[in-house]
Amino acid sequence: MSSEAPTETSGHTFHPSLLREYDIRGLVGDTLFTEDARALGRAVGTKIRRNGGQRVVVGYDGRLSSPELEAALVAGILSSGAHVDRIGLGPTPMLYYAVHALDADGGVMVTGSHNPPDYNGFKLVIGKQAVFGEDIQELGRMAARGDFLQGHGEMEDHELLEAYVSRLLRDYKGSQQVKVAWDAGNGAAGVAMERLCEQLPGEHILLNQRIDGTFPAHHPDPTVAENLEELRRVVLDEGCDLGIAFDGDGDRIGAVDSRGRILWGDQLMLLLARDVLKAQPGATIIADVKASQILFDGIAEMGGQPLMWKTGHSLIKSKMQETGSPFAGEMSAHLFFADHFYGHDDALYAAVRLLSALETWGDSLAAFRESLPPVVNTPELRFPCPEDRKQAVIREVRERLEREGAAEVNAIDGVRVTEEGGWWLLRASNTQDVLVARCEARDESALARLRERLAEQVRLSGLELSEH
Numbered sequence: 297m298s299s300e301a302p303t304e305t306s307g308h309t310f311h312p313s314l315l316r317e318y319d320i321r322g323l324v325g326d327t328l329f330t331e332d333a334r335a336l337g338r339a340v341g342t343k344i345r346r347n348g349g350q351r352v353v354v355g356y357d358g359r360l361s362s363p364e365l366e367a368a369l370v371a372g373i374l375s376s377g378a379h380v381d382r383i384g385l386g387p388t389p390m391l392y393y394a395v396h397a398l399d400a401d402g403g404v405m406v407t408g409s410h411n412p413p414d415y416n417g418f419k420l421v422i423g424k425q426a427v428f429g430e431d432i433q434e435l436g437r438m439a440a441r442g443d444f445l446q447g448h449g450e451m452e453d454h455e456l457l458e459a460y461v462s463r464l465l466r467d468y469k470g471s472q473q474v475k476v477a478w479d480a481g482n483g484a485a486g487v488a489m490e491r492l493c494e495q496l497p498g499e500h501i502l503l504n505q506r507i508d509g510t511f512p513a514h515h516p517d518p519t520v521a522e523n524l525e526e527l528r529r530v531v532l533d534e535g536c537d538l539g540i541a542f543d544g545d546g547d548r549i550g551a552v553d554s555r556g557r558i559l560w561g562d563q564l565m566l567l568l569a570r571d572v573l574k575a576q577p578g579a580t581i582i583a584d585v586k587a588s589q590i591l592f593d594g595i596a597e598m599g600g601q602p603l604m605w606k607t608g609h610s611l612i613k614s615k616m617q618e619t620g621s622p623f624a625g626e627m628s629a630h631l632f633f634a635d636h637f638y639g640h641d642d643a644l645y646a647a648v649r650l651l652s653a654l655e656t657w658g659d660s661l662a663a664f665r666e667s668l669p670p671v672v673n674t675p676e677l678r679f680p681c682p683e684d685r686k687q688a689v690i691r692e693v694r695e696r697l698e699r700e701g702a703a704e705v706n707a708i709d710g711v712r713v714t715e716e717g718g719w720w721l722l723r724a725s726n727t728q729d730v731l732v733a734r735c736e737a738r739d740e741s742a743l744a745r746l747r748e749r750l751a752e753q754v755r756l757s758g759l760e761l762s763e764h
Contacts, residue, residue, distance in 0.1 A: 307442035308335035321417030337372020349401025356406035357484035358507035377447020387546025389642030428610035470655035481516035485546030518550025549643035553662035561629035582624035606709035686724035717742030
């Protein structure tokens with residue numbers, strides 16, 4: 297066992313843009329370097345040992361810079377005296393699984409998620425909890441002070457891919473001979489996706505399953521319609537029942553039906569919530585403030601307790617633990633199952649549950665989509681706002697609306713305003729100097745009216761609503 301005495305070495309200062317709300321992320325060779333990975337490893341190892349733990353799981357995604365960053369991270373953790381369990385290349389959710397399967401005390405995933413190829417970063421778990429917000433900032437302060445334990449940790453390699461895929465399959469309920477197209481986007485989920493499809497019934501067409509950190513096929517973000525074009529074409533050309541896509545590190549899902557129509561995160565949630573509520577009647581189902589009113593109303597109609605919460609995967613996970621919710625999700629297609637699973641976002645697991653839900657639904661994904669009440673909405677609108685004005689603008693808008701008293705205002709995360717014919721949202725981004733807006737209505741005329749109401753409030757605070 298290593299000494300508990302802190303080192304006497306000088307500290308390490310991270311670039312101020314690296315330490316984000318939910319993760320640590322930067323441009324490799326510009327704001328992110330191997331020494332950052334080493335310092336982070338020392339800080340995480342120290343934090344876990346001071347918490348009474350010892351074992352840290354480390355994994356990495358398919359980006360070209362990931363192996364070098366992983367090696368530096370591991371070296372930093374070992375120098376703190378902690379033990380490293382290396383699981384190698386794979387999707388971020390495999391790391392979350394490994395923390396449970398190995399009963400580790402924390403984990404670090406080297407991943408740039410869905411960002412462009414020249415970005416990379418880290419997602420963190422301490423104990424079994426996601427690390428975000430102030431806890432990330434504290435790791436930065438520890439590094440700046442050089443507040444590290446020192447020692448000589450041990451390292452062990454683990455091959456967990458087959459066990460991980462077996463765990464995903466454990467909750468598959470179905471026998472349909474469906475035809476599915478799958479697109480890994482050359483991201484880190486590719487190999488696990490292949491193994492999964494080998495063991496699922498039906499016919500499976502695999503796209504871009506080769507892990508390639510240059511992402512030659514398309515950008516690995518399935519929440520952007522243009523990145524689903526190849527999948528849509530294959531679904532239509534091959535007569536598939538549906539198509540499923542993953543982001544760069546495998547924690548977000550995309551889906552299209554047999555007619556090539558995209559189902560967004562909140563629409564998928566409504567289908568998935570049916571199965572969860574059958575098993576747990578009256579359960580609390582959480583969705584973020586961007587989600588459609590159709591989702592919240594649908595959960596209530598099925599006897600569930602809908603809970604609108606703040607946007608941010610770490611915030612949603614924390615609220616699930618607080619409320620005992622078995623299922624939650626975001627418009628960004630992070631879907632979290634604590635129903636038979638661990639409560640984290642795993643897009644491969646969500647795909648398994650989606651196929652199972654279609655079996656119990658008894659019809660196609662296209663039929664489910666057609667069963668949804670018709671609404672129209674804007675895409676997510678993002679427009680620049682100085683950091684020191686973001687929260688002030690939200691506060692000004694909320695106060696004006698409260699004085700008017702003409703609309704229902706939910707202020708859990710920005711302002712979500714329900715008016716005749718629909719709702720609109722204005723919130724401050726947690727990660728950028730922008731405000732984020734969205735509107736949803738029953739028809740185009742109501743949508744135009746709501747959008748003008750939003751634009752009017754933004755103008756009263758000295759800003760202009762972007763067209764994009």
